[in-house]
Amino acid sequence: MKKVLLSALFVVLSMQLSFAVYTSDDLVQIMKENSAQIRIEEANLKQSKADKQKALGDFFPKIDYSVSGAYIANPIDKIRVSSEDLMSMFTWPAGTPQPNANDEYIELYKGMENTQYSFALSLTWPILTWGKLIKQHSIYSSLVTIQENKLSLEKKKSEAEIRSRYE
Numbered sequence: 001m002k003k004v005l006l007s008a009l010f011v012v013l014s015m016q017l018s019f020a021v022y023t024s025d026d027l028v029q030i031m032k033e034n035s036a037q038i039r040i041e042e043a044n045l046k047q048s049k050a051d052k053q054k055a056l057g058d059f060f061p062k063i064d065y066s067v068s069g070a071y072i073a074n075p076i077d078k079i080r081v082s083s084e085d086l087m088s089m090f091t092w093p094a095g096t097p098q099p100n101a102n103d104e105y106i107e108l109y110k111g112m113e114n115t116q117y118s119f120a121l122s123l124t125w126p127i128l129t130w131g132k133l134i135k136q137h138s139i140y141s142s143l144v145t146i147q148e149n150k151l152s153l154e155k156k157k158s159e160a161e162i163r164s165r166y167e
Helices: 002-018 024-034 036-057 083-088 132-166
Strands: 062-071 079-082 105-109 115-124
Antiparallel strands (some): 062 115
16 A cells, blocks of 8 residues: 555656746747648748759759760771772773782771770750740749748747647
8 A cells, every 4th residue: 555655656746847837938949840830841941942943053054974985805807808809899891901900908997996985075055945944933933932931921820829828
C-alpha cells in the first residue's frame, strides 16, 4: 500500500514539474517553427524563387561542349594500287599511244591512326523569342509575390488562432 501511494505521489510530482508555463508569444514562436503548413508554404516559396532564377537564366546564352576519343585496334592500312592495274581500268581510243606502266605503286590512302578524337563546342543564345522569356520571368516574379503573401497569410492565420485560444 505504501508503495502504491509513493508511486502515485511520485507521478503527480513529476507531472507538475514537467509542465512549463508558456506565454502566447512563446506559443506563436513554437508554432512558426513546427507548423507543417508553414513549412509547406516556405518550400513553395523557395521553389518559386528557384523558378524565377531559372527564368532569368534563360536570357543568357548556353554553352555546350563535348570531347570524345576512340581507340581502334585494327585500323585501315595504306591503300595502294599498282600502276599496271590503274592503267588497265581505262580503255584507250584506237590509234592513241598507251602510256607505259612501270611496276610502281600509287598510294591512294595513307592509312588510319589507332586513336581518333572529336571536339565539339556550341553556343545557343535565344535572340528572337517573341517576348516569351520576358513574360515567363514576369509570371515567375508574380508567383514569388503570391507565395510570399500566402506564407505571410498562413503565419498570421496561425498566430491569430493561437492567440484566440490562449487568451
